[in-house]
Amino acid sequence: xxxxxxxxxxxxxxxxxxxxxxxxxxxxxxxxxxxxxxxxxxxxxxxxxxxxxxxxxxxxxxxxxxxxxxxxxxxxxxxxxxxxxxxxxxxxxxxxxxxxxxxxxxxxxxxxxxxxxxxxxxxxxxxxxxxxxxxxxxxxxxxxxxxxxxxxxxxxxxxxxxxxxxxxxxxxxxxxxxxxxxxxxxxxxxxxxxxxxxxxxxxxxxxxxxxxxxxxxxxxxxxxxxxxxxxxx
Numbered sequence: 001x002x003x004x005x006x007x008x009x010x011x012x013x014x015x016x017x018x019x020x021x022x023x024x025x026x027x028x029x030x031x032x033x034x035x036x037x038x039x040x041x042x043x044x045x046x047x048x049x050x051x052x053x054x055x056x057x058x059x060x061x062x063x064x065x066x067x068x069x070x071x072x073x074x075x076x077x078x079x080x081x082x083x084x085x086x087x088x089x090x091x092x093x094x095x096x097x098x099x100x101x102x103x104x105x106x107x108x109x110x111x112x113x114x115x116x117x118x119x120x121x122x123x124x125x126x127x128x129x130x131x132x133x134x135x136x137x138x139x140x141x142x143x144x145x146x147x148x149x150x151x152x153x154x155x156x157x158x159x160x161x162x163x164x165x166x167x168x169x170x171x172x173x174x175x176x177x178x179x180x181x182x183x184x185x186x187x188x189x190x191x192x193x194x195x196x197x198x199x200x201x202x203x204x205x206x207x208x209x210x211x212x213x214x215x216x217x218x219x220x221x222x223x224x225x226x227x228x229x230x231x232x233x
Contacts, residue, residue: 032178032185034146035211039176039184041144043213046121049092052078055217059100061229068229072098072109084116084124085133091116123153131158132170146184149175157192168194176209184209185218200224 059070075095082091095112113128122140125133138153152174157167170192177185186209192201203222207215220231 030180033180034178035181035184036145037182037184037211038143038145039186039209039211040142040213041174041176041186042140042142044186044207044209044215045140047213047215048207049115049117049121050079051215052076055233057098057231057233059098059229059231061227063102063227063229065226066103068100068102070098070100070109072096072100074233079117082116087118087124089116089118089124090121123155125155127161130167131161131163132156133158133163144174144176146176146178149173152188166195168192168200179208182211186215 053076055074055076057072057074059068059072061068073096075097077093077095079090079092082089084091091114093112093114096109098109099106100109101107111129113126115126116124118124122138123134125131132155134153134155136153139150140152141148141150150173152172154169154171156163156169159165159167170190172188172190175187175189177187179185186207188205188207190201190203190205191199192203194200201222201224203220205220206218208218209215217233219233222229
């Protein structure tokens with residue numbers, strides 16, 4: 001439900017930029033601290049899904065040596081009743097708007113993706129540029145501490161909901177990294193592979209997380225071959 005050419009803006013932007021521009025995080029000076037707190041990871045996941053704020057962002061990066069810059073807004077819809085693959089579900093739509101400049105050309109950004117979860121907030125799949133279906137049931141730990149890592153889920157990627165053409169898989173994992181005495185950095189890392197098992201894209205979404213599971217979205221970085229795109233909120 002994160003990342004991929006899905007609700008992760010970096011992935012969506014990369015697709016738009018490469019097509020439109022011909023070829024596409026804020027730093028910190030303080031020393032990270034390993035917090036000894038226990039963080040409510042499942043609550044953080046739910047907070048991510050229920051966040052309906054609109055967030056401005058800036059874009060920077062390179063594509064085949066071409067510098068790309070831009071700005072826009074991430075609009076997050078509220079969870080609403082829906083269905084997915086024949087079962088009851090809740091859906092949430094993420095949309096990006098704005099513009100980017102690369103190789104002397106400025107183009108508009110406009111893309112959206114819809115994620116589907118069950119009544120317990122476990123991911124089911126998504127629809128948008130691709131159609132994805134989660135394999136089995138996701139694993140979302142209740143709590144985590146700094147330096148914890150794990151896999152949340154793997155999903156199959158298809159061209160459309162007909163699922164006639166398998167494109168490959170996405171695997172979403174998490175890592176809790178040092179930040180400050182009372183916060184940690186939650187990184188959600190998606191690795192996209194084709195049907196041959198070759199990695200074609202890696203996208204990392206970074207949040208600042210409080211022990212109670214509160215989240216502040218910081219950045220997204222997507223690397224696809226010679227392209228690296230960074231979105232900073």
